[in-house]
Amino acid sequence: MGKTDDERAFFSEAWIEPPLKKTTAAAVEKPHYLGHRDRLRERFAASGPDALPDYELLELLLFRLIPRVDTKPIAKALIARFGSLAEVFGAPAALLEEIKGIGPAAALELKIIAAMAQRMARGEVRGREVLSNWTQLLDYCRSAMAFESREQFRILFLDKKNGLIVDEVQQTGTVDHTPVYPREVVKRALELSASAIILVHNHPTHPLSITLDHAYTH
Structure with a gap:
């Protein structure tokens, strides 16, 4: 076997790096809180609000205000700081923002919801x-x-x-x-x-x- 044959053998056996595999969406592990959110929604749909403690109802709301974060510890911190759902919504925006995870946008949304809740509460007691x-x-x-x-x-x-x-x-x-x-x-x-x-x-x-x-x- 001549020199040319030797070169051909060498290059044919040389290591060729395999192509990178494409990462599919299924292969990417979803954040743990996404499954929790689905289960919480299912519990609410199946059993109603009375089946959930205050912090879990607050979680359901925070899902939309803070979409890509685990909101369970935020909801618990809000209840622990202010005492109840009514008092969370009654708190000034500046105090809400003292809770880690609540920024100005989320605090404003909570105050908008609070205004709606107060209108509803006023309607419930008016005339009764x-x-x-x-x-x-x-x-x-x-x-x-x-x-x-x-x-x-x-x-x-x-x-x-x-x-x-x-x-x-x-x-x-x-x-x-x-x-x-x-x-x-x-x-x-x-x-x-x-x-x-x-x-x-x-x-x-x-x-x-x-x-x-x-x-x-x-």
């Missing part, structure tokens, strides 16, 4: 006998004002059946003081023909504390 369900009334007030940075003096004006006529913020003060003018309270009650009023004020230094007092106008 609010004094028959103090828990619902307290939840409504907490969602509306618990995390306000300044003290508010709020009045719920009731008709003769103790149904809500209107809910108004009468005065806004400082972090620990709100001026109250009885003449203005009575004047507004007469304007609305209110039979009773509920006086509400918050405590900015203790955000989860709300004080309610009930009085009859005649």
Whole structure:
């Protein structure tokens, strides 16, 4: 075998690197939270909201606000920080953004949803006998004002059946003081023909504390 034959043999046996395999979508491992999201949606669809604790309901919402992140620890952190769903939505955007994973966009979306929820809650208590369900009334007030940075003096004006006529913020003060003018309270009650009023004020230094007092106008 001559020199030419030797060269041919050498090059025919030389290592040729195999072509790279194309990576298919199925071969890429999906993030663990994607399966969790599907299971959570299925549980909600099959059993309804009562089957889920507060943090899992919040997770379902955060799926859309924060699409490519595991939102379970974020939801748990929000509930731990503020206490309940109502108080999460009642918290100012600046406080929401203190939670890792909640940026300005997500905080704004939560406040938009909070505004819708407050409108719904106001509709649920308006015209109904609010004094028959103090828990619902307290939840409504907490969602509306618990995390306000300044003290508010709020009045719920009731008709003769103790149904809500209107809910108004009468005065806004400082972090620990709100001026109250009885003449203005009575004047507004007469304007609305209110039979009773509920006086509400918050405590900015203790955000989860709300004080309610009930009085009859005649």
